[in-house]
Amino acid sequence: AHPRRAGPDRSGGGVPLFETERPDYVFLVAGKVGGILANSSYPADFIRDNLMIQSNVIDAAHRHGARKLLDLGSSCIYPKHAPQPMTEDCLLSGALEPSNEWYAVAKIAGLKMCQAYRRQHGFDAISLMPTNLYGPGDNFDLDSSHVLPAMLRKFHDAKSRGDDHVTLWGTGTPRREFLHVDDLARACLYVMEHYEGEAFLNAGVGADVSIRELAEMVQEVVGFSGRIDWDASKPDGTPRKLLDVSKLHALGWQASIPLREGVAATYQWYLQHLAEAKAVA
Template sequence: MQRDAKIYVAGHRGLAGGSVLRRLRQLGYSNLLTKTHADLDLVDQNSVDAFFAAEKPEYVFLAAAKVGGIHANNAYPAEFIRDNLAIQTNVIHSAWKHGAKKLLFLGSSCIYPKHAPQPMPESCLLSGPLEPTNEWYAIAKIAGIKMCQAYRRQYGFDAISAMPTNLYGPGDNFHLENSHVMPALIRKFHEAKARGDREVVMWGTGAPRREFLHVDDLGDALVFLMDNYSGEDFVNVGVGDDVTIRELAELIREVVGFEGVITQDLRKPDGTPRKLMDVSRLTALGWSARIGLREGVKETYRWFIENQDGFRR
């Protein structure tokens, strides 16, 4: 990408999209195009088409999506499949229709089967049943991958897809029910410490293993892929290592400085037993993550403390 190329980052206020925008600015890209939801509703096909017709971005990072943790996926299945299908269909089609040179579609590791081989290679997509608690979101994201592949095959559109593992970092959603596991635990431990509580209740058994990628590493990887990869196969983006949820909770307790105990609510679901990415394809292209988990958790907690007054319950 030329430094003055017109680049549209869809979902720039989200965790992933914000990381792409920061990385582009760090690298000196000056012609960056963003729209808030109030300015452009990506679910509205006519509005999206009009936007692309008027602006004609050369490159598109499609990081916009309706996202949430286990509770949100279970509570709002219709919204998760409907809105995500609409967003990606509208943006991918309009980008191709109005002459974008390249598009990067951002998916999620939840596309893989619940009992996928570990670490998960890209080749195991559609090889088994999905995790029931997030299948609505996963099916939408799988459709996005296939749409990019179909537009490449039929129209020659340079649409690529990247599948990140679990993300965390500054700007995350710290809602106690609708967030992902790391920000939820950070907030739980912080508020328990502030109240002087003796315990923090953790969902599930703590046995599932998860991989965590700092969002600034993601932004760097996505810009790298836009510049260095053009292919039909999607690419996993992760760190290639994982921890149990219990180990994560212990690390967060230490970083926050909470001195009580951790108890478990075994009525809550665990989700997929393990989700570790096989990142050999990305490594072979020349990219690897740089931010360690402890360093990343410390940075994320600092950001939480500085911004907690603006969070909703």
């Protein structure tokens, strides 16, 4: 079947696309996502929307005869203080990060639903847990975006206004891993073709940077010459999030896009689309 995109269905009535197109392979990548501010402001939205999207799509895929489904989760499923790097068996071994536990609980339910449908119905549903994602097409809204696109937007806006500083949340000490969206797309295709296990897999690059290091990288890419101020009264979130990707490496897949190269390409995409938006206006 040719690739088709189905919008997230929160109605509880199923996904009409499955009835009309009968897809053979399903990539469940839809979801409600956001940073610390969005997660803390809209907890009900995050758990409700993600649970309903997963439930509707997984069940519809099974009922309408899909050969295989890949559910895309998140590294947020792991405990706040999980040993680093985090292996797949760290799941449910401790308390979640409070700032995004609603999203995390929904994502855990999604991977467990895949396992349950495999055990009860023999449905070939697999799950992939990616680390923090970034790249062209990202969300740059400061109220709902993740840390990397939010930084790009803040430094760009500060440079455009001629500001002498940028204020960022937290201390800058937490460490994060970032995977380019094109690398993840290749990983999804790879595991869809080469993996059939019940156990979920981590997807990442296997290396991390501090938020401070990331900020300095973004500052350099954007060309902002002012200083960076850190607001330590704001939350840092999880101290470190680095995935153990040895299982995916053993399967034959590795990420290929260096972080700085990916950040620079993402900023160029942002500039291009900013210019297009102004031209339309």
